[in-house]
Amino acid sequence: MGIEVIIYSTGVLLVLGAGFGIALAVSSKFLSVEEDPRIKKISDILPNINCGACGFAGCSSYAEAIVTKKEKVNLCMPGGEKTSKKIAGLMGIAPDSIEKKVALIHCCGGGIGKKKYDYSGVKDCRVINMVAGGSVECDYGCLMGYACLRSCPVHAIEKNENLMPYVIRDKCVGCGRCVTTCPRNLIELAEYGKKVHILCSSHDRGAEVIKVCKVGCIGCGKCVQACPFNAIRIENNLAVIDYSKCRVCGKCVDVCPVKVIYDWRKDFTVPGKQQKSGKKNEL
């Protein structure tokens, strides 16, 4: 390769570079589309599991709404406080408080409760619920069709040894998909911090409950008496905890005769199973 080749190629490269550089400069001036770079940044911060808890179609549309429509920054349940703070920082506004919530299945007896009939067909509780009012005797019991389990975007719902679905509390991001999926409305989003819950939804009278399920609230009222803060009341044959009053003392847990009140600080995470925590947490 002679010296003239080097000079020539340098010249060509220079000329081409200058020419295209000018073209680029011109086009960047006339063709540029103004897009807020914050949208992409917020998109990156969001967890991108597209769970829909924020009420938008997906994470990217939520990001867009934050920037363009000044949507609140605390709507992302899976991301929690960390995400909310990050986005608030990016947007230059004060972060709103966000409470971590996890899904809670208000039934622990589907697997041991009495069966009404043999079902055959699509194994989905939303279908089972349509057939003669569900396959379990209890009208408020889990049908064990696992629609919630399949709807969970982060695989936080599993079956226990009684084949009842349960929520792995540390995996749950609180998106609320299972809440809308459950055909019997057994699932609600509960505050993560309040770790004592009543796992039954039966509004039947006590005598009827005993007939169909071993772990059903019979509305006996023992928990009401045991509660030092008046946080429990019996509502339509079912004990309900008022979380604004509950101080999570755990006294109700011990007095419940049918063991439907659970305390997640104790050494079990799986209702009806009494399993050591953390053991079954992997998929």
Added chain:
Amino acid sequence: MKARVTFKGGIHPPENKGLCGELSIKDFPPPETAVLPLQQSLGSASEPVVKKGDKVKKGTLIARSKGYISSNLHSSVSGEVIDIRKSPHPLLGEANAIIIKSDNRDEPERDYSAEEASADSLSSGEILELIQNAGIVGLGGATFPAHVKLNPPADKPIKTFIINGAECEPYLTSDHSLMLECADRILKGAALIKKMLKAEKCLIAIEENKKDAIALFRQKIIQLKNAEGLQVFPLKVKYPQGAEKQLIYTLTGKEVPSGGLPMDVSVLVHNIGTVFAVYEAVFLRKPLFERIVTVSGKGIKNPANWRVRIGTTFKMLVNHSGLADKKIKKLIMGGPMMGLAQYTDEVPVVKATSGILVLTSDEAADFEHLACIRCGKCVSVCPMGLMPAEISKMVEKGRIDTAKSIGLMDCMECGSCNYICPSGTNLLQYIKLGKYEYLRSKNVKR
């Protein structure tokens, strides 16, 4: 006139109508205790007007309709109300019902055997009131209150009144036997409704496998004096010939628009049993407290058609007919295609009960669920022109909106696709799930 046109699709399941033997209607004895669920029709449940301890007679009003789309309920036995409590319901699983203990006297509220002479001179409003008071609902199975259907809005006049005697469901012969026994009365009821609606034509549609009924009706119409516009229309034998929209298409060539009602094309369809009930309500002033029920299936020793009081439990009927010595698998209210499987025989006969089937395990065979092989049979049999396999796949994947866009809500749940599917996939169950999910998501958005 011979049926020439027919709708697209449909299936030919084994009929098994011969099981019942001769088609006479036998009277079933009134039950010891009648269980009368408050929810007997579409719409809201009726409100009880009796309380525990009240004495009632046969035909006494015991629950009044609540709201426009609702129906009255009458006692089917004479006796005492012993309770109003939750009890098994063939459609809902469990629902509130009035329990009446019979005093075995079977005393009627009034004499239901004499025909009122004045019926011909009643005005439309008076007739409607009689129908409403009698608590008549669509007896084909849809249980839509008859007085609502018979009172179309003024801007949608009815030109053609169709009487549905297709009875395309296998096994069932209750309509057939009713047509054979009460042709005169049905025709009287038909003429009454036709007059009331000011309809031009009244077509009686009967499937060709009921040759005797077709002949009988033709003969009766010839004998009738004012038979103008009254016509018998033989239908090709296939399922679902009795489906409202398909029936209208076959008889008039008009398609009920998607999401619309028959009155949108100036047609009204009533089941043959409903027409008979209207006759009884208007001419005999008899409320709807009994109906014809086919008790059949290979699990039944002596299948027959019975005139049964509403509130009789399935158990009584089944025990009376005797169980065959075979492996019994299912108890079904209605026909095998659209009927509802029951989990207990404690459920009572309701106004919607056209048949009770006890199926053996070789009739109601469970299929091993195999993968869809895309054979397209479901597409070719779907009378609504849908692609059931596609819809159910979309629902299975959770894409309800896509399913909606390819006709999810147009499905009428006739079950043809599910019947024909060689892979035994549960197409209809997914479609039902999709409908449920769609309605639910719509409610959430509101």
Added chain:
Amino acid sequence: MGQEETNNTGYFKELSKGFIRENPIFILCLGLCPTLAVSNLVENAFGMGIAFFFVLLCSNITISLVQKLIPDEVRIPCFIVIIAAFVTVASLLMQWLIPDVYARMSLYINLIVVNCIILGRAEAFASKNNVFRSALDAVGMGVGFTASLFIISAIREVTGFGTFLGFRLIPENIKPITIMILAPGAFFTIGFLMALFNLIRIKKGKVSK
């Protein structure tokens, strides 16, 4: 890819990720064009791998050196210029060192310029990391690419020609499977190996099913 935290631990991780975890062919599905074209003979594949390795290493180092100088808007043209220069160097070198291999595959060597692995690594990694890390990344990716190419070509040469590096492995009387040396054969081989790699990753729990 580029979002790894820039701490000083995990140099080995940076190096080894190209072998299996982020294997350019089987996991990232980059650079399939030369893979399909040159992987029917082990010899060709090896030549390609070496040339590729050289270009990737040099371009990664250069780009990470000059990353501060290049304005963000025109980074792609600049990368292309750098890569093109090294490809020219590589092709000149090959012409000089191994002329017969070069004669068979000169076209594909020149096509390295627009190879998506090199541009992809430049864009995703070298332009965001320091020189040492970029070099490690290039070595890892280069070795991963060459090894993958070697595996594919070994399978294809043995089944399609019955030979390995020109030596006959399978007796003459058993017909070789001609389709394996055609493009479909490359697709089959890559597909199967991809499935295998995914299986390994699932077994290791890196990806959920």
Added chain:
Amino acid sequence: MLKDKHLTVTVSPHIKTSLTTERMMWIVSAALIPAAGAGIYFFGPHAALVIAVCVGASIITELFCAVLMKKPATIKDGSAFLTGLLLALCLPPEFPLWMCALGSFFSIAVSKFAFGGLGHNIFNPALAGRAFLMGAFAKEMTTWKTLQDFPDGITAATPLNLLKEQGYDSLMKVFDSHSHLFKELFIGRVGGSIGETSAALLIIGGLILIFARVTTWHIPVSYILTVIIVSYFTGGLFDIPFHLFTGGLMLGAFFMATDPVTSPITPKGQIIFGIGCGLFTMLIRIRGGYPEGVCYAILLMNSVTPLIERFSKTRIFGVKR
């Protein structure tokens, strides 16, 4: 008492047809047996070996894949048996046995299980297997067996090959007259793949399928009609029976193109599919490099099946176009 009985509860309908997938597969297999028998009769025992190896290898591969993918092994449904049989029927009678096994392996493992198993494959497994073998062993795939009882025994090629490579005159030289040629073609005493030569038996098998409601008339009729029309316009009256009864057309039209998994599900789509197959077959036969085009025509149309389905949606009752 019903109370003591175990009642099963399901959503309606409660009765189902007796024509299951399993039964459909076995009916198709049964409909192919006359043609397979003719193949063995004409070409001798090696043809039987080819069929046996293909079927055996298919079933073994199916078992192997099912175990590997942790799916229930579905040998009983007959799909693997059918794939093996179809593959064997479109192979030359003297085809080496280990290649048969390899082709069967490809059919089941690559073109069926790699796509997700029965019901999910894009291409007809048997034809994909044949195409693979064609690519891998082109020479063996085009080596035809001489028929023993043939007049001069020179025809080591199929009639289509003869026409393509040596022209019309040599074809006539071998078969003397048109009527003789058509007779031989119809009965199947010509060179060719094991199961594709006897048009008469294939038509009988196809009619069995249609009357047993295993398949509908749409694809075979539109396919064959298209071939008739195209051959009439490109060659005249003589070409019609020639193109109909040579090669794998009958086998393809009745047994391959009608494969439910890889053809459209709507009747209208099936007609489009059949027409497409016919056009491609004739295009390849007349203008293409290969003498026979059925295999590739069907594979090509398989790949556009989703597209056809999208444009041939059924009209929903009560919805105006």
